[in-house]
Amino acid sequence: MSLQVTESSQSGAMVLHLKGRLDSNTSGDFEAKMLGIIHGGQTRLVLDLGQLDYISSAGLRVLIKSMKELKAKSGLMYLCAMQDYIKEVFDLSGFTSFLPIHPSLEESLKAL
Amino acid sequence: MPHDTMSFQLASEASELERLYLIIEDFGKANDVPAEAIFQINLTLEEIVSNSIKYGYQGEAGHTIDLSISLNSGTVTIIIEDDGLPFNLLDLPEPDIHCPVEDRPIGGLGVHLARTLMDVLEYDRREGKNVLCLKKRITIEN
Numbered sequence: 166m167s168l169q170v171t172e173s174s175q176s177g178a179m180v181l182h183l184k185g186r187l188d189s190n191t192s193g194d195f196e197a198k199m200l201g202i203i204h205g206g207q208t209r210l211v212l213d214l215g216q217l218d219y220i221s222s223a224g225l226r227v228l229i230k231s232m233k234e235l236k237a238k239s240g241l242m243y244l245c246a247m248q249d250y251i252k253e254v255f256d257l258s259g260f261t262s263f264l265p266i267h268p269s270l271e272e273s274l275k276a277l
Numbered sequence: 278m279p280h281d282t283m284s285f286q287l288a289s290e291a292s293e294l295e296r297l298y299l300i301i302e303d304f305g306k307a308n309d310v311p312a313e314a315i316f317q318i319n320l321t322l323e324e325i326v327s328n329s330i331k332y333g334y335q336g337e338a339g340h341t342i343d344l345s346i347s348l349n350s351g352t353v354t355i356i357i358e359d360d361g362l363p364f365n366l367l368d369l370p371e372p373d374i375h376c377p378v379e380d381r382p383i384g385g386l387g388v389h390l391a392r393t394l395m396d397v398l399e400y401d402r403r404e405g406k407n408v409l410c411l412k413k414r415i416t417i418e419n
Contacts (some may be wrong), residue, residue, distance in 0.1 A: 166295050187325055190294060219298075219316060221323045222387030226416040232378050254320070257393050258386050259374030 168195060176274045178209040184216035187224030196227040203231060208240030211273045215246035225258055232263060245273040281308055289330045289340035289359075294323055301346070308348050314415045317394040318353060324387035325366065325409055333361025333407055346350035351417060352396075357409045364407055365400045367392070371415050 169184040169192035179202060187195060202210070210231075235242055244255070246266040255261060267273040283304060287293040298319050305315035326342060334340045341357040371392075372385040392398055397412035 166298065186298075188294070188323060189291060204278075219319065221320050222384070222390060223327075225386050226383050229378065229381055229383050233381075233383075236378055250316050254390060257374075257390060262375075263378040 167191060168200060172197065175211075175270075176277055178211050178274065178277050179207045180211045180213055180270065180274075182216070183211040185218060186219040187227070188219060188221045189223040191229070192223040192227050195228065196222070199227060199231040200234065203234045203238070203240070208235060208238050209277055210240070210242040211270065211271075211277070212242065212244050213246055213270050214232070214248075214251065215270075216245060220251055220254060225254070225260070227254060228260070228264065236263075243267060243271050243273040243276060258264055282345060284343070284345040285343045287326065287344065288338065289334045289342060289361075290338050291327065293328065294326060297322060297326060297344075304346055304348075309417050310348070310353060310415055314353065314413055318355065318411075318413055319393055320387075321391040321398070321411060322355065322357070322384065325411075327361045328364065328366045328387075329357070329361060329407065332364040333359045348415075351414045351415055353415060354376050355411050357411075358406050360406045363402050365402070366409070367398065367400050 166183050168187055171182045173180045218227055233243060241266050247266065252266060255266060265276065267276060286302060289296065301319050301322065302315055302317060302381055329342055330336060332402065340359065340361065344355065346355045366388055367386045373384055374389065395411045396414050397410065399410045401408045
């Protein structure tokens, strides 16, 4: 019942692979990580959500906050590979207008 | 028709959310509730219980929240009761989900999702308690 985040660098972007749950218990650490990365100067981010089992509003909050920070630096962030039931949450939240979602990591990297 | 009811209590602490997820997942698996519905119910319960702790109990530990979950005729019903301060999460304003990211508020999405994903979400203040009832219609997996 935790969130594991591993980083990789691909096509000049930082890719974060999330595994587990992004909820009110794990969102604090994830927010610190995201803001650290963005403040460190990284402006091209891809979140690979292929192994994300769960997201709640606490997780969505971190993504909006990160996107606001990125936008101020003319950065961009893509999401990819998520399960259908998680994608529905993004659709219902109106995120897709500012946070593009791709079916696979390859497609996100190609779109960068 | 399968019919099962279960009652349990949570302490007013954020760490209890983990136990809540597991209880709901176990209930769902035992009753063939589709994984997607279990996810949506858990998301809604996380919202309700964390608001109950934060606003109803003002973040104070040492209180309890009563829950019951049942499945009858293809509908999962969950009742959540706390005796904290009156707090109706359905009074929270709906966020504007169409404005650009620069203007988006950072919070407020939880209630919007809960309302959208559940078939029924009702609040009542009864005998000094906040009582929330949610219902989710499901298709039982074979």
